[in-house]
Amino acid sequence: MLSILAYMPLGYGQDAQTLNTRYMALQEQLANSPFQRPLYLESREAENNLTGDIYALTEQPYAVVSSALQGIGQWCDILILHLNVKNCRASSKAEDTLSVDIGRKSEQSLSETYRFDFLYQIVATTPDYLRVMLSAPQGPIGTSDYRIELEVLGLDSQRSFLHLSYSYDYGMAARMAMQSYLATTGRNKVGFSIVGQAADGQPVYIRGMRGVVERNSMRYYLALEAYLGALSKPASEQLEKRLSDWYAGIERYPRQLQELERSEYLDMKYKEIQRQQEEDAAPTTQ
Template sequence: MHKMIYLSKIFLFMVATAIFFFTGSASAVEVSRQGKDLLLDIYHENKARLEANSFGFPLFLESFELDDRIRVDVYGILDFPFRSVANVLNVPANWCDIVSLHPNVKACTYQKQLDGSLLTFYIGSKTYQPLEDTHQVISHYRSIDQAGYLDVTLNADTGPFGSKDIRMRFEALPLDGGKTFVHVRYAYSDSVVLRLVSKIYFATLGRGKVGFTVTGTDGNDGPVYIGGPRGAIERSAVRYYFAIQSFMNTLHYPEKSRFSMRTNEWYDLTTRYRKQLFDLDKKDYLTFKVKEHENQMTLQRRIGAGNQ
C-alpha cells in the first residue's frame, strides 16, 4: 500500500509540473505575429462554444494524446482589459502567487537573470509538506508583449523519470468591451517509467478520477468523462486557469487581504466542478495554503538577501 501511495505521488507530481512545448526558432516579432493571428482565428471560430458550454461561463478546453505527449488547451474570456491582464502577467513574481494556488504547488520563488527570470516550483502532495520533502522544478520565464498580444512561457526542458518538454504557455489578446481572450496550454512528454506509474495509478488509487471531455453516456444517459492521464492534465490545466482568474479578480482588494481572498475564491471556483476538482475540504486547503505561503515568503526573502 505504501508503494502504491508513493507511485501515485510521483504521477501527480509529474501532472502538476507538466507544461507544453513552445517553438523558439523564430524571431520574437514573427512568433508574436503568428501567435496573435492564430489566437484571433481560434476566437472567431469558437464564439459559439464560449457562449454555451458545460462550464456555465466563457470557457472551453480541448485535449490530445499522441505517442508520448499529452496536451490540453484551455480558452476563456476574462472580464478585464487586455492591458490590465498583460501588466499583471508580465511580472514573474505574480506567477509565483498564481501557480501556488494549485494544491500540489507548495511554494514558488523567482530570480532575475540577464535573459529573463528563473522560477522554481516546489511540488508535493495535496496535503501540507515541509519544503525539504518536495521536488524542485526550475523553469525559464519568457514574455513577449507587443501589438496587443501577450505570450508568456515557462520552460523546463527536463524533469524526473525521463520526462521532457515540461512547459507552460499563456496567451492573451484584447476583445471589444474591455475584455481579454486568453489561452492556457499545458502538456508533457512522458517516459517508459512514467507510463508505468500512471498505468498503476489509474488502475488503483486514481480509478475514479476524471477530466472534462465527454466521451459518451452511461446507462442513465449521463455523461461519461475522460479518465487516465488526459483527464489528469485537463484537471490541472483548469486549476491553473482558475488560479489566473482568481488572482485577477482579487487585485482590487487591499494588498494585505489579497492572499486570503484569492485562496477562498480559487477554492470556491474549483468546487463548482466537484466531480473533477474536489480533493480537500476548504478548511484544510486554506490552512495548508497559509503555511505554504509563509514558507514561500521566507524562501523569497532569502533569495533577495543573497542567502539561497
C-alpha cells in the same frame, strides 16, 4: 466556422491573428459551454506527450490583464494556489527563472518535493496581444519538456480572450507510474471531456492520462483566474481573495477537482505561503 475548428491543431498559438482566428472559430463552444460560462477545454495524448488547452473569455480589459502578467514575481502568487505547488521562488540573476517545488495534495516538507526550474519568457507583447512561456526541461520519473503557455488577446475596452496551455513529455517509466496510479488511487478520477452518455442520461467523462492533464490544466487556469480576479482589491486583501476564489473554482467541479475540504486547503496554503515569504526574506549566501 466548424470546418475551421476541425482543422486547427491543439496547443497552437503563434500571434494575435492566429489567436483571434481561434476565438472566432470557438464562438459556438464558448456560447454553449458545459462549464456554464464562456470556457472551452480540449486535450490530446500524442506520442509521449500530454497537452491540455483552455480558452476563455474574461470581463477584464487587456491593459489590466497584460500588465498583471508581465513580471516574473507575480507568477509565484499564481502558481502557489495550485494544490501540488508547495513553494515558488523567482530569480532574475542570469535569466528569469521560477524555482517551483511540486508535491502531494497535502502538507509536505520541501525535502520530499520535486524541484522544477521554469524559464520565464515574454515571447511576444503588443498593444493587444501577450504571450508568456514557462518551460522546464526536466521533471520526475522520466518526464520532460514541461510548458505552461499563456496567450492574452484584447477584444475590446472591457474584454480579453485567454488561452492557457499545459503540456509535458513522458517516457516509459512515467507511463508505467501513471498507469499504476490510474489503476489504484486515481481509478475513479475523471477529466472534463464528455466521451459518451450513460444509461441514465448522465455524461461519461474521459479518464486515463487525458483526464489527468485536463484536471491539472484546469487547476492552473483557476489559479490564473483567481489572481486576476483579486487585483481589484486592496493589496492587503488580495491573498485571502485569491485563495477563496481558487477554492470556489474547485467547488464548481467537485467530480473532477475537489480533493480537500476548504479549511484544509486554506490552512495548508497559508502555511506554505508563510514558508515562501520567510525564504524570500532570508539573506542569501554567496
